Amino acid sequence: MKRNIAILLCMMVILAFAATGCSNNSYNVPGVSPSGDIDSPEQDKPSANTELTKINFVLDWVPNTNHTGIYVAKVKGYFEEEGLDVDIIQPGESSADQLVASNTAQFGISYQEGVTFARASGVPLVSLAAVIQHNTSGFGWLKNKGMESPKDFEGKKYGGWGSEVEEAMVKQIVKDAGGDPNKVQILTTGTSDFLQASETGQIDFAWIFEGWDLINVRNKGVEINYISLRELSDVFDYYTPVIVTNENNINNNPELVEKFMRAAQKGYQFAIENPDEAAECLLQLAPELDRELVVKSQQYLAEKYQDDAPYWGMQKKEVWERYMNWLLENGFIESPVNVEKAFTNDFLKKD
Numbered sequence: 001m002k003r004n005i006a007i008l009l010c011m012m013v014i015l016a017f018a019a020t021g022c023s024n025n026s027y028n029v030p031g032v033s034p035s036g037d038i039d040s041p042e043q044d045k046p047s048a049n050t051e052l053t054k055i056n057f058v059l060d061w062v063p064n065t066n067h068t069g070i071y072v073a074k075v076k077g078y079f080e081e082e083g084l085d086v087d088i089i090q091p092g093e094s095s096a097d098q099l100v101a102s103n104t105a106q107f108g109i110s111y112q113e114g115v116t117f118a119r120a121s122g123v124p125l126v127s128l129a130a131v132i133q134h135n136t137s138g139f140g141w142l143k144n145k146g147m148e149s150p151k152d153f154e155g156k157k158y159g160g161w162g163s164e165v166e167e168a169m170v171k172q173i174v175k176d177a178g179g180d181p182n183k184v185q186i187l188t189t190g191t192s193d194f195l196q197a198s199e200t201g202q203i204d205f206a207w208i209f210e211g212w213d214l215i216n217v218r219n220k221g222v223e224i225n226y227i228s229l230r231e232l233s234d235v236f237d238y239y240t241p242v243i244v245t246n247e248n249n250i251n252n253n254p255e256l257v258e259k260f261m262r263a264a265q266k267g268y269q270f271a272i273e274n275p276d277e278a279a280e281c282l283l284q285l286a287p288e289l290d291r292e293l294v295v296k297s298q299q300y301l302a303e304k305y306q307d308d309a310p311y312w313g314m315q316k317k318e319v320w321e322r323y324m325n326w327l328l329e330n331g332f333i334e335s336p337v338n339v340e341k342a343f344t345n346d347f348l349k350k351d
Contacts, residue, residue, distance in 0.1 A: 052085035053256070058096045058105035059088065063286035064212055065297040066131055066241050067109065068278050069268030069305070075281040078266045082259035088285070100244050101125055107260055112239040113165065116324050119342050120333040124247035127343040128261055129313030130239040131268070132304050137240065138228035139173070140214060141205035142198045147225065150177035150232065153184050159203030162188035166207065168330050173232050195222060211300045216293050238323040239315060242343075250344070261313075261347040268305055268312050275302035311350050315343045 059067055070088060073079050079086045091099060097114050099105040101123050110125065118125040141147050147156065150173045160166045171181030189197055189206070195217050197203045208214060210228060217224045230237035243264060249257055271278035279298035283289060306312040320339035327333050 050083060052080065053083055054085045054087065055107070055256070055260070056087050056089055056099070056105035058099045058108035059090050060096045060109040060111070060241060062090065063088075063282065063289065065279070065282065065294060065301050066211075068271045068282045068298060068301070069131070069264055071267070071282045071285050072270050072278050073263040073267030075284055076267070076270065078263035079260070082263045084259055084263065086260075097123070097125060097244070101246055103246060103248060106249055106256065107243060107245050107264075109241045110244040111241050112320065112323060113327075115242065115244060115342050116320075116327060116337055116339075117333070119337045120335070124341075125244050126247055126250060126341070127239070127242040127244050127315060128257070128347055129243045129264070129345075130309075130315050131241045131243060131313075132239075132301065133307035133309045133314070134304070135230050135237045135240055136210045136228070136301075136304055137207060138210060138226055138231070139205050140194065140208040140217070140224055140226045143223035143225055145198075145204050145225075147205065150174050150227070151179040153177075153205060154179045155183050155185075156204035157185045157187055157202070159187050159189035159192065159194075159197055159206045161190060165327070165330075165332055168332075169229075169236065170207075173229075176233065195220065211297050211304065212293070215296050215300065216290075219290075219292055219296070235322055235326045238319055242315075243313075257347050262349070265312055265349055271298065272302050272305050272312065275299045278302075311348060313348045314345055314350075 057070060063071070067088075070086075074086055074088065089099075089105065094104075096105070096108040097110055097118055100108040100110070101118070107128075109131070110127070112127065115125050115127050139150065139153075145156070147153065153170075153174050158170055160170070167186050170184060170186065174181040174184055187203060189203060192202070194203075194206050194208055194213050197206070199222075208226070210226065214224065214226050243261075245257060245260075275298040276295065279295045282298070283291060283294055317339060320342055324333070324337050324339055328336055
C-alpha cells in the first residue's frame with residue numbers, strides 16, 4: 001500500500017487510541033439511534049446550580065470560518081444551555097484525529113479523507129456532520145500565469161502538502177483534461193503563503209479554498225483564476241471538513257454527543273441566517289484574524305454550509321462510497337471501508 005501523510009497520521013492515531021485504554025470498550029455500528037429526543041432544544045438544560053461538563057473541541061488548523069458555528073455556540077451560550085463547558089483547542093504536535101481518537105478531545109474537525117484512512121487502519125473515528133455540504137476547494141493560479149484550464153498545468157509547478165493522495169488527484173485532473181500528468185512538477189510547499197509563492201515564481205498553481213484563500217487574494221486586488229474540484233469530478237466533491245467523535249462516545253455516552261451536536265447545529269444555523277453577527281462571534285474569540293477576510297468569508301459560506309441539503313450537516317452514503325472507492329482503486333487503502341460505520345446523521349435535527 002502506498003504510504004502517504006494521511007496514513008502515517010492514522011498510524012499515530014492508533015497508538016494514541018491504544019494508550020488511553022479505549023480499546024477495552026465495545027464498539028458497535030455508529031449508526032445506532034441515540035437515546036432521548038434530540039429534537040427538543042429545551043431538554044437537559046442545566047439549572048443555575050448544575051456543574052457544567054468540561055470537554056475539548058479540537059480544530060484542524062487555525063481558527064477560520066469553517067469553524068464559525070462552534071464559536072457561535074460558545075459565544076451565544078448554546079453549549080452552556082446543554083450543560084457543556086467547551087474548550088476550543090488547536091491540534092499542536094498531535095493531529096485532531098489523534099486527539100479525538102484518544103478522547104483527549106471529545107469532538108473535533110476532520111475530513112472525509114482522514115476519517116476513511118482512520119477506519120481503514122482500525123481507528124474508530126466517526127463523522128457526525130458535514131460542516132459544508134459540498135467541497136468548496138479547487139485549483140487557483142494567478143491570471144498572469146497564462147493558464148486557462150487543468151490541461152495547461154502541463155509543465156507547470158504545483159505547490160502542495162506532499163501527500164501522495166494529493167499528487168494522484170492533481171494528476172488525474174490533468175489527465176482527465178487531456179494533458180500529460182507526468183509533465184506536472186509536484187512541489188511540497190507546506191504552509192507557504194499561496195500568493196507569495198505564486199508571485200515569486202516558486203509555484204504556478206495550488207489547491208486552495210474558495211471561501212478563504214480565493215477571497216484573501218481578491219481582497220489584495222490580485223487577479224486570480226479558479227476552478228472548483230466539484231466542477232472537475234464528482235469523485236472529489238466529498239465532505240471537507242466534518243465534525244468527528246469516536247465510537248466510544250457514541251456507544252457509551254450518546255447523551256453527550258446529542259447535547260454537543262444540538263448546540264453545534266444551532267450555532268451553524270445561526271451562522272447561515274446571520275453571517276455578519278456570526279463573523280463577530282468568531283472575531284471575538286480569535287481577534288488575530290483579518291476582519292475583512294472573516295466577514296466576506298462568512299457571507300460566502302452562509303450559503304454553502306447547508307446548500308442543497310434538507311438540513312445542515314447531512315451526509316450521504318454515496319458520497320462516502322464514491323471517494324472511498326477512488327482511494328481503493330488507487331491503492332491508498334488495501335480493502336473497502338464500511339462507510340456506514342464512518343458517518344452518522346443520527347445526532348442531527350432534521351427539520
